Amino acid sequence: MLIEVYDVGGSKLRGAFAMLTSRVLLLERMEEPTRPDFYNQILEMSPKLRKTSVPSCVSVSVPGPVDGKTLIKVPQLNLSNPINLEEKLSSLGPIHVENDVNAAAYAELNEGIGKEYNNFYVLTLSTGIGAGIVLNGNVIGGNSGEFGHCVLETDPQKLVFVEKCGCKNKGCWCSFSSGNGLSYLAGLFVEKGLDCEDLFYKAKRGNESAKKIIKEAREYNAHGIGNMVSALDVEAISIMGSLGLNQFDLIIPSKQEISKYTLNNVPKITKTKFGEDIGLIGAFYSAKSFF
Ligand SMILES: [Zn+2]
Structure with missing residues (x-):
């Protein structure tokens, strides 16, 4: 075929x-x-x-x-x-x-972590954020998994710095941690015209504002992933998307960081083997x- x-x-x-x-x-x-x-x-x-x-x-x-x-x-x-x-x-x-x-x-179900697990998420961290869901060995499909547009922040002092998202909300997970969100924050706090890749480059070179944006994005990731784990008690999470794959160590929080936001056990989180x-x-x- x-x-x-x-x-x-x-x-x-x-x-x-x-x-x-x-x-x-x-x-x-x-x-x-x-x-x-x-x-x-x-x-x-x-x-x-x-x-x-x-x-x-x-x-x-x-x-x-x-x-x-x-x-x-x-x-x-x-x-x-x-x-x-x-x-x-x-x-x-x-x-x-x-x-x-x-x-x-x-893809994961047929050739990837589906060989080991029946219940898992595939979380993309890229231009946007969202998740595919496999439960009992079946892809749930439809329009489930739009976690990126869950509102995580309502503090007006923080919301003045973020752009209104395409979902029409301010303060959704995407506003702080997606490629689009990070580029916007980088332009505002580090240097005009910076993109997401530049932001990580600046942070690695010691730029304090860049480091702060990334640290906060990681905290929102802990919150967002905590919510996902609360919604479904999955066995694993596979990370995809250019941001998730290239900056995994910097932006994917540890089990401990995520545990603050959920009562459930935090599952194993790995990069997808498919890149x-x-x-x-x-x-x-x-x-x-x-x-
Ligand atoms: Zn949104």
């Missing part, structure tokens, strides 16, 4: 052909910065991927809530109107659309379970 897979990230769009052997192999990979009209990018990328073979279907993992084959909105790409991907990509043949963290949950490929591999398994 050959599936043409795409992973639409808040900053990068990846495409590949995915084929199942003893595991999913990704062939002909491509990667570009994501444009708001990412569906046109997919239409441009597809002929380059299809030079040698035709896939059984196209599977797209997207960074926002999904209804059928329609992407409802993506706050981090400033897309607030629904996009029907079946219509936009109709020339490519059968289409499957999945929310990115749900797709990632399929940045989790979205593409997830797009494969997610489509495979439907076709």
Whole structure:
């Protein structure tokens, strides 16, 4: 089974052909910065991927809530109107659309920590924050796991410094700890025009304001993860997303730090073994379970 897979990230769009052997192999990979009209990018990328073979279907993992084959909105790409991907990509043949963290949950379930655990989260820390949920060996799916938009801060003195999130709230977890949130805070407190990567670079070079922003983001991560563990008593949490993968040691709190925010046992938290490929591999398994 050959599936043409795409992973639409808040900053990068990846495409590949995915084929199942003893595991999913990704062939002909491509990667570009994501444009708001990412569906046109997919239409441009597809002929380059299809030079040698035709896939059984196209599977797209997207960074926002999904209804059928329609992407409802993506706050981090400033897309607030629904996009029907079946219509936009109709020339490519059968289409499957999945929310990115749900797709990632399929990847972990089939080839990753699902081999060891039946109940776990896949938490993405990237441009945005959200989680895929596996319970009793099944991906819960739908629009569950939008933990990133849980409001964690209501202190007006702290809220004056954060931007209103795409979810229309101020003070949600994303406002302080997502790539977008951190870039905003970096621009405000460290230097105009800094992005999230620069912020971590500055902190490593000893910049006190940068260190403070990261320390606070880590505390909000402890709070957010504590809430997740309170919601479901899972056995493990797998971390994905560029921020989570690249800055794991700095921003993922210890069990002790998280314990302050939950009565439940804090499970083992590890980086996903798939790295940045989790979205593409997830797009494969997610489509495979439907076709
Ligand atoms: Zn939000």
